Amino acid sequence: MAKYLGKRIFYIILTLFIVSTITFFLMKLMPGTPLTNQAKLTPTQIHQIYKQYGLDKPVWQQYLVYLGGIIHGNFGTSFQFSNQPVSYLISSRLGPSLIIGGQGMVLGVLAGLVVGAVGAIKANTWVDTSATIISILFISIPSFVLAVLLQYYLGLKLRLFPIADWGGFMYTVLPTLALAASPLAETARFMRTEMVDVLSSDYIELAKAKGLNKVGIIYHHALRNSLIPVVTIIGPLAVNIMTGSMVVENIFSIPGIGEQFVKSILTNDYPTIMGLTIVYSAMLCVVLLITDIVYGLIDPRIRINK
Amino acid sequence: MADNAKQTSADDFTPIAGADRAKLDDEKIATPSLTFLQDSWRRLRKNKAAMIALVILIILFILAFFSFLFETHNPNATNPNFANLPPKIPGIDINGFNGTIDQSGQRVNAYAQAHAGNHFYILGTDYLGRDLFSRILYGTRISLEIALIASFFDLAFGVVYGITSGWIGGRVDTLMQRIIEIMLSIPNLVVMVLLILVLKPGMTAIILSIAITSWINMARLVRAQTLELKNQEFILAARTLGESSWKIAFKHLLPNLSSVIIINLMFTIPTAIFFEAFLSYIGIGISAPQASLGTLINDGQKNFQFLPYQMWYPAIVLSVLMIAFNILGDGLRDALDPKSRE
Numbered sequence: 001m002a003k004y005l006g007k008r009i010f011y012i013i014l015t016l017f018i019v020s021t022i023t024f025f026l027m028k029l030m031p032g033t034p035l036t037n038q039a040k041l042t043p044t045q046i047h048q049i050y051k052q053y054g055l056d057k058p059v060w061q062q063y064l065v066y067l068g069g070i071i072h073g074n075f076g077t078s079f080q081f082s083n084q085p086v087s088y089l090i091s092s093r094l095g096p097s098l099i100i101g102g103q104g105m106v107l108g109v110l111a112g113l114v115v116g117a118v119g120a121i122k123a124n125t126w127v128d129t130s131a132t133i134i135s136i137l138f139i140s141i142p143s144f145v146l147a148v149l150l151q152y153y154l155g156l157k158l159r160l161f162p163i164a165d166w167g168g169f170m171y172t173v174l175p176t177l178a179l180a181a182s183p184l185a186e187t188a189r190f191m192r193t194e195m196v197d198v199l200s201s202d203y204i205e206l207a208k209a210k211g212l213n214k215v216g217i218i219y220h221h222a223l224r225n226s227l228i229p230v231v232t233i234i235g236p237l238a239v240n241i242m243t244g245s246m247v248v249e250n251i252f253s254i255p256g257i258g259e260q261f262v263k264s265i266l267t268n269d270y271p272t273i274m275g276l277t278i279v280y281s282a283m284l285c286v287v288l289l290i291t292d293i294v295y296g297l298i299d300p301r302i303r304i305n306k
Numbered sequence: 307m308a309d310n311a312k313q314t315s316a317d318d319f320t321p322i323a324g325a326d327r328a329k330l331d332d333e334k335i336a337t338p339s340l341t342f343l344q345d346s347w348r349r350l351r352k353n354k355a356a357m358i359a360l361v362i363l364i365i366l367f368i369l370a371f372f373s374f375l376f377e378t379h380n381p382n383a384t385n386p387n388f389a390n391l392p393p394k395i396p397g398i399d400i401n402g403f404n405g406t407i408d409q410s411g412q413r414v415n416a417y418a419q420a421h422a423g424n425h426f427y428i429l430g431t432d433y434l435g436r437d438l439f440s441r442i443l444y445g446t447r448i449s450l451e452i453a454l455i456a457s458f459f460d461l462a463f464g465v466v467y468g469i470t471s472g473w474i475g476g477r478v479d480t481l482m483q484r485i486i487e488i489m490l491s492i493p494n495l496v497v498m499v500l501l502i503l504v505l506k507p508g509m510t511a512i513i514l515s516i517a518i519t520s521w522i523n524m525a526r527l528v529r530a531q532t533l534e535l536k537n538q539e540f541i542l543a544a545r546t547l548g549e550s551s552w553k554i555a556f557k558h559l560l561p562n563l564s565s566v567i568i569i570n571l572m573f574t575i576p577t578a579i580f581f582e583a584f585l586s587y588i589g590i591g592i593s594a595p596q597a598s599l600g601t602l603i604n605d606g607q608k609n610f611q612f613l614p615y616q617m618w619y620p621a622i623v624l625s626v627l628m629i630a631f632n633i634l635g636d637g638l639r640d641a642l643d644p645k646s647r648e
Contacts, residue, residue: 015488026504136636140628142580144587145621148607156611243495247588262588265499273503277496285491 104179116191356637464521468528572635
């Protein structure tokens with residue numbers, strides 16, 4: 001276990017190193033400087049600003065400084081918000097994103113499990129068909145369309161929830177619903193396939209032969225065993241949530257990292273983009289690691305140190 | 307004995323011809339033998355939802371790629387005088403299609419207000435007076451082009467990568483899998499955004515970024531399947547007969563991989579369409595004045611409260627496109643891989 005963990009953490013560090021290297025050199029290739037849009041500056045002023053941001057040094061030195069900074073959690077200074085460290089910008093915005101992302105994930109996965117399980121138990125009936133329709137719709141309708149519709153109908157027309165901004169649980173409801181759609185659909189699909197598989201296996205037949213009642217079979221045997229593989233799709237679902245959060249946060253103007261990422265892209269705020277890229281990759285790596293460990297723990301058939 | 311044999315002349319052995327022969331075949335208890343694809347097609351045809359999806363996709367393809375035949379307006383031509391006109395189809399008098407609009411509780415003929423005379427726009431116009439119908443068709447074409455390009459890269463790169471990795475095995479496989487693992491731990495969207503920033507937003511940047519991110523899943527699935535096939539007897543036989551690796555890959559591996567490839571392709575396509583719309587929606591995809599379903603939705607959403615049709619139509623087209631591809635993908639999976647169905 002310890003060896004496996006060490007190996008995985010080594011790979012995570014390697015991945016993050018590669019990601020930060022690639023982003024750094026891509027950003028260096030980028031046309032334009034932070035001063036492109038500013039009013040005319042004298043060469044000395046430009047030189048001073050370059051010095052302030054460390055842009056006067058050769059690229060390899062900038063790279064080393066940058067890497068050294070990352071180790072200490074320092075991603076440089078934002079171009080857009082002057083004198084605002086990127087690490088502060090990110091950490092102050094991480095909370096809202098984690099809240100709506102986490103809520104969306106939990107809600108989506110739980111609802112998806114129910115929809116998938118019901119679909120499998122009632123396989124090939126109208127219940128199953130409507131469960132399939134729900135998952136196809138939620139997979140297909142893009143999150144930004146869903147978010148706008150939720151905002152308009154539940155927020156503006158019915159006035160059930162605030163339409164935008166941040167502050168308290170009520171503000172998180174609509175974004176959570178918008179984010180939950182895609183994990184719900186994916187989980188339901190996956191769960192249905194797994195459960196149909198499990199329901200046709202020998203030990204279920206045995207349980208039936210033993211005379212166990214239906215609820216007991218489903219709860220004790222079918223549900224538990226179908227739940228295990230669902231853990232493997234948590235990683236891809238986390239990616240969906242991250243992608244979705246960029247537009248959903250924008251639509252509901254939530255001060256999160258997704259909204260910041262889009263804003264930074266549109267304003268060419270390279271240090272922030274680089275910082276967020278690394279943060280996103282790190283979050284994904286951690287989620288993947290945790291799901292792998294959990295998978296190994298709950299299913300003894302999966303040997304963690306293969 | 308010998309005499310009996312002489313008594314049967316050669317004439318007794320003429321083959322049965324014509325109607326008699328047909329009668330003979332009738333007595334056989336067998337269905338016509340089908341190839342794998344014919345069999346799958348037969349199964350797919352029975353799936354009503356998948357067939358409807360296929361028909362919708364064919365219609366959308368024809369509408370989008372032959373749009374120049376019935377485009378009534380230039381999708382990029384602005385006409386400020388006719389801005390924000392609601393949908394109007396001549397001869398239909400239903401609110402929503404008759405050119406009237408709800409203004410503070412009253413239906414007002416927007417076309418008369420704009421002095422549009424005999425002009426009509428079947429899906430209305432946007433805030434610059436551009437014909438929404440033509441723009442949606444143009445945007446659909448871009449989505450479908452992206453779909454085709456993503457499939458091409460999936461096939462050209464993902465399949466080759468997967469087969470190579472699975473077939474060669476050993477160190478090469480380990481290295482290739484490490485590369486994939488690293489790529490998997492970077493969210494696709496982040497890769498796309500970085501590339502687009504470097505390359506300047508536009509079609510080329512989108513195509514390249516989709517190309518770089520779309521093949522990974524395909525490569526993994528193809529590799530897993532190749533590893534399984536590699537140890538089967540028919541591959542061993544081909545090897546023993548001295549077939550080259552190339553020939554084995556094309557003659558033996560590819561046909562057996564085809565169902566995995568087709569099924570996965572059908573799920574790459576909606577993902578690619580989604581990403582294009584997504585990038586255009588946040589403003590770094592297809593740039594103005596060109597239309598994409600993403601930019602149309604973004605434009606329409608600003609006026610959603612007052613001119614809902616401007617967002618509804620592109621959103622519906624995009625959703626229908628995605629739903630159709632997903633349903634067809636499900637149908638193809640059931641048809642090509644009947645084991646996957648319970």
